[in-house]
Amino acid sequence: MAIAVVAFVVLRAAVVPRSFGQYGHYRGDAIAEIAARPVAFAGHDTCEACHTDVVEQKKQGKHVVVPCEACHGAQAKHADDPASVKPAKLDTAVVCARCHEANSAKPKDFPQVATADHSGGLACDTCHQPHRPKIETAAETKRAKEGKK
């Protein structure tokens, strides 16, 4: 009997992963393995560290709350190697419509347009500046350039 118990303990030690039971009934090393994956989205703090001019522009409009990668997509590779990995130019007719195409399920106070009627297929950046989308009067643009709201 004792031999059988010892054999069980030895065999168990051989086949069960070393970290099994470290935190519970699972392989503890799995946590570190999952945490070690690389990231694809750099995060807006990383973008804003270099693109300070865009941050200033965004501050003057409603898009100040929109994170960079919501429109520009995953940019961790660009952040790692800005010289050789360049973000793709966006098609504003597609990107803007993802949020602003009219839909009855969207919050009523969210700016929405039926793009076919609103722009007739024109790219949105024909009229709007995406980082500061409100179409401004000449006086507003002048104030914005001077750094005032």
Added chain:
Amino acid sequence: MDITRRRLLILLPAAAVAWKYVQAGTPEAAPNYKMTEHWWAMLMDIPKCIGCGSCVRACAEENDVPEGYYRTWIERYHVDDWKIERPEVESPNGGKQGFPPNEIGGKNFFVPKLCNHCAESPCTQVCPVGATFVTPDGVVLVDKSYCLGCRYCVQACPYGCRFINPKTNTAEKCTLCYHRITKGLTTACCEVCPTGARQLADLKNPKDPIHEFLRTHTVQVLKPHMATGAKVFYNGMDGSVR
């Protein structure tokens, strides 16, 4: 002390258990991230969700989710005035490309969904091999190298948040971007949400704005009657949401 057969049988299992912990080494080996200092959750502010699908696309890209499968998805609810018990729910392609216009009456709104990272998760309880588990910081994860692909957890999840990855034949689900939150970043879905409808929250951090939000708003979790300890909190959720 004489070692009798009875004493030996009592001592050996105890020694085996002790040996297991000796072998496992010291917990908390990661230098900058202490699991015991966090308890992760998420806040969904339904009145802010515009159904743009940014979260679904970001999740797929960040986590290499196969086409046609979703770790997070968006549902569009349509509730007629007199049909609150029978809402019409649709989620074309998980809401990944947004939703086609539907200018119809009644109540219409979007509900983003993902794993609820339950504190008492049914999915981890049914795993026969310990391949899925709740981490000390409250995230439900899957150990791909240990998963048999038996699908018990897929059936056990009351929220339909798990699937079998056709490439690996193992169970897969939202990791709450564990590889990001342990590096001090937010999840990919929260990172790209243009309206702030999704917010990652750390319930153990007294300075996290979630505490103020929970105090001042009426929030719910999905299927509270199942007592799963779900940690995805929904603000402004309609009673028709399942």
